[in-house]
Amino acid sequence: xxxxxxxxxxxxxxxxxxxxxxxxxxxxxxxxxxxxxxxxxxxxxxxxxxxxxxxxxxxxxxxxxxxxxxxxxxxxxxxxxxxxxxxxxxxxxxxxxxxxxxxxxxxxxxxxxxxxxxxxxxxxxxxxxxxxxxxxxxxxxxxxxxxxxxxxxxxxxxxxxxxxxxxxxxxxxxxxxxxxxxxxxxxxxxxxxxxxxxxxxxxxxxxxxxxxxxxxxxxxxxxxxxxxxxxxxxxxxxxxxxxxxxxxxxxxxxxxxxxxxxxxxxxxxxxxxxxxxxxxxxxxxxxxxxxxxxxxxxxxxxxxxxxxxxxxxxxxxxxxxxxxxxxxxxxxxxxxxxxxxxxxxxxxxxxxxxxxxxxxxxxxxxxxxxxxxxxxxxxxxxxxxxxx
Numbered sequence: 001x002x003x004x005x006x007x008x009x010x011x012x013x014x015x016x017x018x019x020x021x022x023x024x025x026x027x028x029x030x031x032x033x034x035x036x037x038x039x040x041x042x043x044x045x046x047x048x049x050x051x052x053x054x055x056x057x058x059x060x061x062x063x064x065x066x067x068x069x070x071x072x073x074x075x076x077x078x079x080x081x082x083x084x085x086x087x088x089x090x091x092x093x094x095x096x097x098x099x100x101x102x103x104x105x106x107x108x109x110x111x112x113x114x115x116x117x118x119x120x121x122x123x124x125x126x127x128x129x130x131x132x133x134x135x136x137x138x139x140x141x142x143x144x145x146x147x148x149x150x151x152x153x154x155x156x157x158x159x160x161x162x163x164x165x166x167x168x169x170x171x172x173x174x175x176x177x178x179x180x181x182x183x184x185x186x187x188x189x190x191x192x193x194x195x196x197x198x199x200x201x202x203x204x205x206x207x208x209x210x211x212x213x214x215x216x217x218x219x220x221x222x223x224x225x226x227x228x229x230x231x232x233x234x235x236x237x238x239x240x241x242x243x244x245x246x247x248x249x250x251x252x253x254x255x256x257x258x259x260x261x262x263x264x265x266x267x268x269x270x271x272x273x274x275x276x277x278x279x280x281x282x283x284x285x286x287x288x289x290x291x292x293x294x295x296x297x298x299x300x301x302x303x304x305x306x307x308x309x310x311x312x313x314x315x316x317x318x319x320x321x322x323x324x325x326x327x328x329x330x331x332x333x334x335x336x337x338x339x340x341x342x343x344x345x346x347x348x349x350x351x352x353x354x355x356x357x358x359x360x361x362x363x364x365x366x367x368x369x370x371x372x373x374x375x376x377x378x379x380x381x382x383x384x385x386x387x388x
Contacts, residue, residue, distance in 0.1 A: 001319055001328065003027045008143065008151060010034055010131050010167055011159035014047075015291025015308035017114035019157055021060055022316035024121045031123050034145070036130035036160065040115055045186040045269075046215055046223030048073065048104050048202075051382075053306035055100035056313045065113045070103030071217040074200040078369060081207035081252045086369040090378050091202075097382035104202075104217045106188065107305075131166035134158075136285035155325050156287045157315070159308075162276060162296035171284040177274035180298060180348065182355045183234065185226045185245055187268040189259050194219040205253060206366065209357035212249055212256050224259050225299065229355040232272055241268040273298060275348070278341040283329035290315060295340035300354065301347030307340055 007028060009016045012035035020031050049057065049066065057063045078086035095101050118125060130146040134156065141156040143166075158167020168175040189195060199216040209229040216222040226245055230236065236244055242265050249256045276296040282289040291308035298304075315332050322328035353365055 001322055001325065004030055005319075005325075006030045006152075006154040007157065008032055008034060008141075008153035008155070009157045009159060010143070011036075011161060011291070011293075012040065012115075012125050012127075013159060013161065013291070013308075014110070014114065014305045015293075015311055016157070016159035017111075017118055018060070018309050018312035019159065019290060019315060020123045021062070021114065021117050021121065022312045023319065024123060025060060026316045026320040028316075028319070032151075033118070033123065033125045034129040034131065034143070034151070035125060035127050036146075038128050040111060040125075040127075045107060045188045045225070045267075046104060046217065047107050047110060047305045048102060048215060048302060049110075049309075050102045050303065050306050051095045051098035051100035053309045054103055055098060056309050058100065059313070060117075062113060062117060065116075066103055066105060066110070069109040069113070069217075070105040071199050073102055073104050073202055073215070076202040076204060079203065079205050079253065080366055081205055081210070081212075083205075083253050084366070086206070086366055087372055087374050089374050089381075093375065093378035094382045097379065104215045104222070106217060106221070106223065110305075131158075131160055134166055134170035134287055136287065139286070141286035154286065155319075158287060158289045158293045159291045160293055162274060162292035165289075165293040167287055167289055168276075168279075168293045170287055171281065171289055172279050177276055177296065179232055179272060179274050180351055181229055181231070182227050182273055182351065183230045183236070184271045184273055184299060185241055185268055186223070186271060187225075187260075187263040188221070188223050189263045189267075190221045191262055192220065195259075195262060196222060203253075203255065205256065206354060206362070206369075207252070208359055208362050209355050210248070211354045212252060214255065214259055222259075224263075226256075226260075227273075227355065229357055237270055237272075241265065241270055275344065278337075278344055282333045282337075286325060288315065288325075288329045288332065295336075295344055297340070297344045298347035298351050300350040301343050303343050303347075307343060311336060 012033050076089040133144040135142045140152045165175045196216040199219050203214040205212045211227040214224045245260045275298045282294045290311040318328040318331045
């Protein structure tokens with residue numbers, strides 16, 4: 001396609017920023033990003049950039065910056081709420097098969113790296129522009145924003161999130177997300193004294209309708225998520241997060257209590273968790289969806305941000321080679337649909353298991369976990385995750 005094609009990206013999150021960087025690398029010159037928030041704000045505490053994502057970031061010349069802020073993870077351990085060991089996934093096996101290294105990072109710091117890169121590349125980011133309505137005519141797409149401004153573009157890339165995506169509404173006719181009947185309290189923990197005795201091991205604790213995961217970044221810093229099966233607008237939504245977490249996980253591993261106590265209240269967020277049903281079409285006329293707007297996976301998938309990064313690389317690659325945007329969008333969806341759908345549905349299945357409140361089911365689940373061949377799990381993950 002013509003490298004002077006006017007491309008507008010909705011959303012300055014991981015998917016939008018990475019897409020802009022990838023497009024610039026492919027020679028596209030006319031790119032602009034429009035973000036609904038007033039400033040750069042991140043949703044979430046941290047991310048594991050699995051090897052499939054870090055491999056792409058390396059190709060985008062971003063990996064050296066990620067290595068400065070990220071920690072290398074080598075193992076994921078599963079435990080019960082009573083600290084009974086269930087098994088361990090060797091992350092190094094995944095890394096070796098894919099041919100890259102997995103890193104744990106603060107989402108805020110990753111966002112800063114991506115924003116700095118877009119600034120260096122002179123790609124503008126316009127804040128306080130919430131897309132409200134999209135339309136197409138005369139081979140142009142038009143976006144109307146809530147501040148009553150309007151822009152036209154040859155291509156609009158919709159990376160405006162999972163909760164109220166105007167791009168998804170335009171393409172799909174419906175953008176309502178699906179509540180998955182659990183909440184996550186997420187947080188960042190940091191201290192000037194060592195917190196983690198082994199910063200290469202991720203800990204995942206399973207209870208009855210509850211879960212707690214801890215991801216170190218360095219000895220002194222990490223992020224975590226405590227989850228519980230709850231209805232929308234539970235009374236806990238308005239309670240003091242730290243106090244409620246200390247009550248909820250009081251009988252669990254002492255490591256969890258320590259992590260919660262060391263976390264500042266302002267660094268703890270209560271999030272009702274939604275995803276989207278897979279949709280059969282990601283594009284319409286001049287508009288194409290990416291990231292959560294196209295295929296919002298649950299945190300249990302472990303691949304939300306990573307798949308957004310893959311989207312960025314794939315879409316930029318097909319746009320570089322295609323003669324028309326129709327050809328590029330069709331190829332992009334064909335290349336990405338099966339994989340992202342499988343990851344979305346796998347995340348849902350794990351969620352159903354983790355947040356099941358039936359003790360009989362959970363005990364059976366835990367016994368099966370002990371018998372699992374985790375080397376085979378790592379091999380299967382390594383085959384599924386890489387960009388084809």
